[in-house]
Amino acid sequence: MARAQGARAQMAFAFETTYGTPPTGAYTKMPFASTSLGAEQPLQTSELLGYGRDPQAPIKDAVTADGNVVIPIDVEAFGFWLKAVFGAPTTTGAEAPYTHEFRSGNWALPSFSVETGMPEVPRYAMYSGCMVDSLNWQIARSGLLTATASIVAQGEEVATSTAVGTPTTIALKRFGHFNGAITRNGANIGNVVSADLTYANNLDRIETIRADGKIDGADPSIAALTGNVVVRFADQTLVTQAINGDACELAFSYMLPTGESLTVTAHAVYLPRPRIEISGPQGVQATFDWQAASDPIADRMCTVTLTNNREEY
Template sequence: MARAQGARALMALAFETTYGAAPVGGFTRIPFASTSLGAEQPLQTSELLGYGRDPQAPIKDAVTADGDVVIPIDAEAFGFWLKAAFGTPTTTGTEAPYTHEFRSGNWALSSFSVETGIPEVPRYAMYSGCMVDSLNWQMARSGLLTATASVVAQGEEIASSTSTGTPASIALKRFGHFNGSITRNGANIGNVVSADLTYTNNLDRIETIRADGKIDGADPSIAALNGNVVVRFADQTLVTQAINGEACELEFSYTLPTGETLTLTAHAVYLPRPRIEISGPQGVQATFDWQAASDLAVGRMCTVTLTNDREDY
């Protein structure tokens, strides 16, 4: 009997027409680094008395299906996760390259189904009614560039063979930290050590009473976009903005030599007044835990633009 190994694990994704109903086709093979997506059902310990010191059999509790998926930020597959987090994009272009614009604030988010496969066992788990609760990634000077998608699913179905047919493949073109840049109001920010950004849908799980133990849905609530920027303290520009309570536009972008681009623009970013600490003879750093809000002129909080050779999502 073969033992399961992560190196042979598979993942495929397809968007649903009806929430919770896994599509019969249209799946795409999705690259991923790790996943904790799964269903669990805890046991409730018996509270009954009168049967001696040994407890009675426990009772099954509600089923919870959720988890994180760590994914590479690439020029094509990442668009599926952006669609799940922000909604269907507006795509322009009559031929490649195409520009896909994802906007925050959509009330209607696309649900999707994900199948994870462990072929050695075999075990194929289909998670339907999936919604992205949050999408997070970090910018740094070096290392592998990945994002973490926190997923809420309706339920899990286990099978001994795949239900995805033959998924479409994707030519992987990864962005790297070396391809990244950060601008403030259109000008480069100097002395940035690292940055972190998180977009959250704040999903509200509809936990009704059902015979199958599944949730009825997950509705998006007030969205949030926040993070931090760590800079070597060299001037008072950001501190002055924080003291004055002004907003700025921050743009986080990546560009590949082959022309593919990914840009997240936070249109109205507010900075807190940071504590400037001198901890020793080394350079002084300041951390700004920023928050984004809706920009009245643009009409939304943020825009994500992905340029690649894919015609639509």
């Protein structure tokens, strides 16, 4: 008897033309590290009296389909997730390399379908009407560079055979922490120990009354770009900015020797005044929990620029 193994799991991804309707083709095989994406339907305990101490049979509640997918931040496949988060990019370049610019603030975000497969069981779960609620990752000195996409889906359909045919494969080429840099107003920030950032669409589920218990969709509300930067306390630059209430531009970038790059630019970042603690003889660190806002000059909160050899997303 075959048993499910994560090492043999597969994931295919395709954007939808109609919300909640999985495409019949044009799927792409996506790299991923783990996923908690799934559907659940809780039971409502019977409240009825008069039948003795033993309860009556429970009834089914509404279906909830959501979860997280941990994905590598790579040169090509990551662009599909960026499109799901920000909407279609503006692409420039007559030939490779191409520059894809994703901008925050879009009201119309694309939905997509994801199929996860365990061929040895066999079990193939199709999640339709998927939208990305948030995307976050950590920046460190070493380790594997991955991001976590939090997904809201309409529903799950399980089958014993795949519905995606033969998906298109992508040559995996990953960015690493070693390729990263953080700048403030165009200049490198020194003494950074770690950082993280989260972009949230803050999706509002449309929970209408339906016979199948699924949602009708998910609308984006006010977006948010937040994070923190942990620095070795060496000067007063960031503290002074926090006290004055000024905004700065923070850019988180990765570049490979072969020319591919990824840059996340938060155009107007505000810093809170941090507590500076001396906890022992070691170096003193300060944590700045920053948040971004719309910049009147850029007319948006953030821009993500991905440069690679893919012509379009």
